[in-house]
Amino acid sequence: MTAAFDKAIDEDAPAIVAGGDIGDYFQLLKPRVMSLVIFTALVGIVVAPGAIHPVIAAASLLAIAIGAGASGALNMWYDADIDAIMTRTAKRPIPAGRITPQEAFSFGMVLSAGSVLALGVFANWVAAGLLAFTIFFYAVVYSMWLKRLTPQNIVIGGAAGAFPPMIGEAVVTGQIGWAGFVLFTIIFLWTPPHFWALAMVKAEDYKRAGVPMMPNVAGDLSTRRQIMAYTVALALFAFVPVAMGMGGLAYLAVAALGGLGMLGIAWRILKAGDEAASAKAGMQMFGFSILYLFAVFSALLAEHSLGLMWALPRLV
Amino acid sequence: MSDNFPTPPTLTPEEERIRRRRSMAIALALVVLAVIFYAVSMVKTIR
Numbered sequence: 001m002t003a004a005f006d007k008a009i010d011e012d013a014p015a016i017v018a019g020g021d022i023g024d025y026f027q028l029l030k031p032r033v034m035s036l037v038i039f040t041a042l043v044g045i046v047v048a049p050g051a052i053h054p055v056i057a058a059a060s061l062l063a064i065a066i067g068a069g070a071s072g073a074l075n076m077w078y079d080a081d082i083d084a085i086m087t088r089t090a091k092r093p094i095p096a097g098r099i100t101p102q103e104a105f106s107f108g109m110v111l112s113a114g115s116v117l118a119l120g121v122f123a124n125w126v127a128a129g130l131l132a133f134t135i136f137f138y139a140v141v142y143s144m145w146l147k148r149l150t151p152q153n154i155v156i157g158g159a160a161g162a163f164p165p166m167i168g169e170a171v172v173t174g175q176i177g178w179a180g181f182v183l184f185t186i187i188f189l190w191t192p193p194h195f196w197a198l199a200m201v202k203a204e205d206y207k208r209a210g211v212p213m214m215p216n217v218a219g220d221l222s223t224r225r226q227i228m229a230y231t232v233a234l235a236l237f238a239f240v241p242v243a244m245g246m247g248g249l250a251y252l253a254v255a256a257l258g259g260l261g262m263l264g265i266a267w268r269i270l271k272a273g274d275e276a277a278s279a280k281a282g283m284q285m286f287g288f289s290i291l292y293l294f295a296v297f298s299a300l301l302a303e304h305s306l307g308l309m310w311a312l313p314r315l316v
Numbered sequence: 317m318s319d320n321f322p323t324p325p326t327l328t329p330e331e332e333r334i335r336r337r338r339s340m341a342i343a344l345a346l347v348v349l350a351v352i353f354y355a356v357s358m359v360k361t362i363r
Contacts, residue, residue, distance in 0.1 A: 021334050022341045055359045059352050118349075122356050 020099035027093050028076055028104055029069030029111075036293075037068040037164045040187065043297045044168020046304045047179045047246055052172045059122045060171045064164060067115035067131045071160070073108035074139035077101050079147070082209040088202060108139070119171075127170035134163040148210070151217040154199075158191030159184075182240050183297075189234040190293055193227045193266060197285035200224075200269075200278060220278065224270045227285070231266035235259030238296060245314035247300055252312065254299040258292040 041064045045057050052060075076083065076094055084095035093099040112135050120128035142157030150156075162184045169180030199206055199213040200223060206213040215223045238255040241247035247255070265285045272278035303309040327335065 019331070019334070020338075022337055025338075053359050053363065055355050059356050062352065121353070 019097075020093055020103060024093040024098045025107060028073040028099065028107060029066075030072030030076075031069075033072055033161070034065050034069050036161075038065045039294070040183065040297060041065075041164035041168040041171075043301050044165030044180050044183055045172055046168075047165075047183070047300055048169040048172035049177065049179065050172045056122055057171070060119055060127065061168075063115045063119035063122055064131060064167055064171075066111050067119070067135055068164070070108045070111035070115055071135040071138040073104050073111065074135070075143045077104040077108060078139070078143045080104075082148075082211060085209040086202075086205045088205060112139075119167075123171040124174045126174050126176070127167050130163060130167045130170050130176070134160055134167065137163070148212070151212050151214040153212070154195040155192050158188055158195070161191060162187035178244065179246055182244065182246065183300075185237055185240075186234065186296065187293065189230055189237055190289060192230040193234070193262070193285060194289040194293075196223050196227050197269065197282040197289070200282040201286070224272070224278075228266045228270050231262050235263055241300065242312055243315040245311065248303050248308070248312060249310035250303055250308055251296065251299040254295050258295050261288055262292055 038061055041061055045052065045061070076092055079089075080092075080094040080101055083089035083092050089095065094101055094104055112132075116128050116132045116135070119131050138157070138160035142153065142160055146153040146157050165183035165187070166176055166180035169177050169183075196214050200215045200220065203213070203215045207216050214226065218226075235255075236259075238259055239252070242252045242255070262285075265281060265288055268281040269278065269285060272281050
């Protein structure tokens, strides 16, 4: 941790004149990840038991989004060395030389503090504390510690991406509840198949950068089996919202069809005969898993906000 | 005393343009932030 902060101080290039344009700073926030965070946090707000004024909900969502972006900036600051090696990330603002590591670090820290304080004022301090923990988890636990240490990096680190619905629920209720926890678990189980599918395709990239992703450490076959295991767990767990009465008929249909789609692609990955077939199925999983997550969360959003809930008997 | 200070860097027109855009963006963000804080305060007061 100290070494990480020394890093920020040591890289004292003459940054008197910042070179980055607005677009470069925006890129530091990882806008695609940020959009997913906004969406999942919104679903957390909508399914939470309780009501909230739309202005406070919108302001809170903005704070959560900025907090997520801040952790992205801190991640890019810390990972600039490996980002420069990997083809997927070499054009990011720091490795491309458009923004200095110091600028990214300052930007990330200022936005982190600002977003947490803003959420505390807008909503409550439970939600703000959760946001602070999420930023810490992504920037320190995942980026600085786990990512370069263990092939379980994205499994444990995936929790950071799964927290937003819990923050959303806390914005409404002021506490951590079951609805947020169930949504957290869905994203948590979704993360390994999603990222390992990409890691299988980009294995050489990760190897060159020295990041111990599962395909590089445990091998292709073990990764395929684990993708299948997590996909089975995800497809089954996705029915829990129905059992709790949180999801209705529309959600059930989407979760069932989406789960079958995920399982079908996971099976294709498991049975891929050669490298080309494996890469093709891996990219299919990467793309479809995004669609799957979007669909199941959209179903919950539609049921709770558009009055489309056709409730089924609760089992829990 | 003034000898101890480094000479301020000379900016190219492109750097000037980028700096101006960045300053405008920061100013805009501050205005938006003030509006949001105002709106949230009003909502909380009225409720």
